[in-house]
Amino acid sequence: MEDEYVHGYSEIESDRLVDQANTLANLLHNDTVYSAGSKVLEAGCGVGAQTLMLATNSPDAQIKSVDISEESVNRAKLLLKQHGVSNVEFEVADIFNLPFEAETFDHIFVCFVLEHLKDPVGALEGLRRVLKMGGSITVIEGDHGSCYFYPKTKEAVKAWECLVKCQTGLDCNPMIGREIYPLLKNSGFKNIEVSPKIVYVDSSNPELVEGFNKKTIIAMVEGVKDQAISSGMIDLETWEKGIKDLYKTTEPDGVFFYNFFKGIGIK
């Protein structure tokens, strides 16, 4: 029955997910608009989720999007083609060894990339090299240490911490958001401005409860279940209570808070 329901409403569901993606995308991207003809480098485009927003917001900019994974680049190409977006060129390239001459780009955009790098300052220095003098870099990252919720139970916090530990174990830094200011400064950028981008959710906004608490945050936590339990981070009973308790944040009394950071620096 559940399967039938899901398929029966698949179009509505799909619309809702797009709405949800738009809500977050607006929060993160709505103040990033590049002028006609400007050359923009997106470093670490992945499968193109942010590329689509970037290119749509700045339809007359010339965007070059690179990623180290050829498979990701191919998926990103397909995604943009499906959406009829044509102002992006893709290229497979390593962020630590960019195949561009110095001072090639007017602007650089890096979203959800630094968290995966062992040497984020090294990456930013390399990006600075290919940026024109006076050009801007925009960096967006989340910070899992910014997350809290109500009701809060020990088990819910433990389940959440499993996500943080699993991501840290993959050589990621899930708390890098708070570091954007020092990272940009230590890479030589000037006039740095960092702003938090807040996601506050209570039951007055059921769409966001569904899309952010359930489909984004709790889904992400649930994704590390096997790794968390098999590595002995948490026992099954605590895990199950933790997930159940996290779902309480989606009930009428529930509240959820998370924030991203967006930083802009000038060469």
Add this chain to the structure above:
Amino acid sequence: MEDEYVHGYSEIESDRLVDQANTLANLLHNDTVYSAGSKVLEAGCGVGAQTLMLATNSPDAQIKSVDISEESVNRAKLLLKQHGVSNVEFEVADIFNLPFEAETFDHIFVCFVLEHLKDPVGALEGLRRVLKMGGSITVIEGDHGSCYFYPKTKEAVKAWECLVKCQTGLDCNPMIGREIYPLLKNSGFKNIEVSPKIVYVDSSNPELVEGFNKKTIIAMVEGVKDQAISSGMIDLETWEKGIKDLYKTTEPDGVFFYNFFKGIGIK
């Protein structure tokens, strides 16, 4: 020498503290303005720090400010007199037993009060009684669970947690900010809107580093030193490293994040 310096610059220092107070006050209060002639109850005015902002922002509203402590009310009266503010009447009164008839006030304002109460819903229900139909309540609280910083060390986190534990031990709820939505809802208010009020500080804003990180947050943590150590919450060595590490958030690479919540509900 240090003493001489402090006195020599006392006027500048005083100006700076006022500027700092204004920065936070603007963040919390700038969207609270009551119209001429409207009757406003401030419940739990304490020594008048918020009363001053409230009365200054709404010079033609008729404000009644109450507190259970006669000493606090007297200090608040003096503070407002010193600032030449005359649109506030003070009264000693218990928030759980307000000496007002039902539906007396057009608006109610409650700032940094619920965190100190064992029964915040009971207090809000009592406030709702004296509010006119269609009138608004505004609630402002902090949330110590929202606090994080860079660099982050175990000892700095432990020192911060001592503050949280000491306040919790005093029957306070230092994490009540996130609960404003359910508290207002469970007290019968409608059309509730809660917004986070963010304090993000990095070294691009040295005034805020000084005024918020050092003079507000770290000073607050340092204030519980004796209690934290004598109760065995933390040992002296860990405490001292923790405080030293918290001061690292005030250096050029440092970052500090905290947020308040402001909620508005309608009867």
